[in-house]
Amino acid sequence: MEPAATPTVERAGSPKPVRPLAWLWGPAFVAAIAYVDPGNVAANLTAGARFGYLLVWVLVAANVMAMLVQYLSAKSGLVTGRSLPGLLGDRLPRGRRIAYWAQAEAVALATDLAEVLGGAIALKILFGIPLVWGGLIVGVVSMLILAVQTRSGQRPFELTVMGLLLVITIGFSAGLFVSDVSWPETANGLVPRFDGSESVLLAASMLGATVMPHAIYVHSALARDRHGHRPDELPRILQATRWDVGLSMLVAGAVNIAMLLLAAASLQGIAGTDSIEGAHAAITDALGPAFGVLFGIGLLASGLASTSVGCYAGATIMNGLLRIKVPLVVRRAVTLVPALAILAAGVNPTTALVFSQVFLSLGIPFALIPLVRITSDRTLMGRHVNGRLLQVTAWVVIALVIALNLALVGLTVLGWG
Template sequence: MAQQADPPVEAPAADNPRTAARQRRLHWLWGPAFVAAIAYVDPGNVAANLTAGARYGYLLVWVLVVANLMAVLVQYLSAKTGLVTGRSLPELLGQRLRRGPRLLYWAQAELVAAATDLAEVLGGAIALQILFGVPLLWGGVIVGAVSMLLLTVQSRRGQRSFEFVVMGLLLVITIGFVAGLFVSDVAWGEAAAGLVPRFEGTESVLLAASMLGATVMPHAIYVHSALARDRHGDTGKAALGRLLRATRGDVLASMLVAGAVNIAMLLLAADSLRGVAGTDSIQGAHQAISNTLGPAVGALFGIGLLASGLASTSVGCYAGASIMAGLLKVRVPMLARRVVTLAPALVVLALGVDPTWALVLSQVLLSVGIPFALVPLVSLTGNREVMGEQANSLRLRIAAWTVVGLIVALNLALIVLTVAGIG
């Protein structure tokens, strides 16, 4: 075989316009992970993190750090699935499951998606009440209507425009929830001590499971594979390696932002809300933040919460549509699905259920649903028949199955301790 000539030696990136342009184009491929990351800063996170910080101070900081590290691996594997196979995770499962198991799997996935949507609409409604005094039920209607407009952007202007809108909302969310740290007095020594894994009773385990369910989101696992596939389409072998490199950067950057926002919320609550009466609801927490840190910080918190609800409910609807299309091969118009999935949240608001507690419980349900998304994801991405030469390496398989084991163990501990507490 004739030996190929060595490629010409290029100048360093800083001095080579072609390399610099290629790097810029690589960044231009970012986007799908930032859309998926909205699931990691939704109103369920707000409720879980504020509750954890107000009740236990810095005790559960470690949960957010570990969960975010897990999320980096999980979301990369999800995006990798879509890029390598050209199919979303629900589509791959739909091809492999018989009708009965497929329907059961779809039912649990839809239940998880419904719990997600419940949290997101409730959070947006609470934000509108905080900012403008809008009754919760009407707030839910407004959030649903605005989310339909956001979905219209995706259906009419394409995914890239939708990504830009969602990324803009993510910026608002970040400013809204991080701003308070600049005027608060966080005990950084205690926060560092919170990196040591430990619990304080059954309720702290319940909150840890809630935080985990709010951070490693089942519907984000399903939808990221579809987002990556829909954004980049079918790719050749040469382009695939470049896309996977871009995806790693996309995931790392987006999860860094989401992780920072979540930790900021917990630190803010630990500093400003611990021991303060009436902080067992988001409304009460907002009032306490406004009283302690000033009305401007309180207003930014409310704006961040509103942006979180609007963006996350739109992404959640996208995820639900991907799940249904993949598992049932049924495509329902996105706006029609939005109307149907909005109903449970409006019912909860109309019945007067405590919205903050409903948010926390919805995150526990999400935590229980995580293994149903994770186990197939890790199994399929380690399968050479599915992924070819891009199948997970042994080291990556060990890391991924360790993540699955930790999540399942936390859920089993939650069940055991909760039952023991009731007994």
């Protein structure tokens, strides 16, 4: 909402309005949708139902990582005036650029798969709509959301997505207030540890669902497109961006932790809760139909919002690396096909969701390593280059992600332990 009176500042001899910092927020809240998508729901509910409070620490650590990487992504777009895929496209030779696009596009497709599946499950929960038809409905509605961005610009798109984020927060957090959560066990869950290969698989799934590669790619474009490349106002915009990222990631992290705690308190030990539909049924039985409906509405909002943002991210990746610009609605129609095919094939949707998040986890280093290298390059970033402490922290984050992925491959593919 516009303030009643707007202060002015002199620039180049003429007064210009200076909007409050909160007016500059928005891009990070759009990117934050990626952190509360249906893949998160599947991973967090499964982790809480099977292992209780054991993996709370994974969500806390992943959310701290998310704050760092999303700020670096936004900063790269604001300082250079280019998206992260665009910066990479400018620097990679053609063969490597196409190969890099292929893995990034696979990540975007895995993301889209999770989001359409989640929305389809929500429509089945709420209205009994078959999964294939539900997936088609999610795809069509997401086209309408993308049309808001195409026709009305980024700010209305941001407000639409932020409204859906509010619905998601209420839908996934409401049940927590009537659940018998063990806060001592929650505190104990902050101690990093695993319990067998399945817990490592779920931890990687939770990490992939929280620190998402496509969110890293798209945030640089969202920040650039919203604020432009204005060196004279850059310090103020970066200040606003830090708040934007901090608050949006705090909301997303709280929602994720609420989901895990809800599952740990209400679903642990109950048969059938290893699927979203089973978890919804258990929540309805344990907490009442109203909370079951709220959960379903939150899941539907999550699917609709996240598939729209995922499509935006895929278009950003293709434009930056291949220099091909495809209308968002056309891309939405094409990428909907694989998700509908999986639904039609009868694959367990929750299992597909969890494994899609594991795949995303494997794609994180391919987004993080270039991001840290670019934001640590003084020739590109000038005085906004990463400081020494920030560089060290970022490389430690990358090392931890790679270590978890290696453990995942070793335990689940090579049969270690």
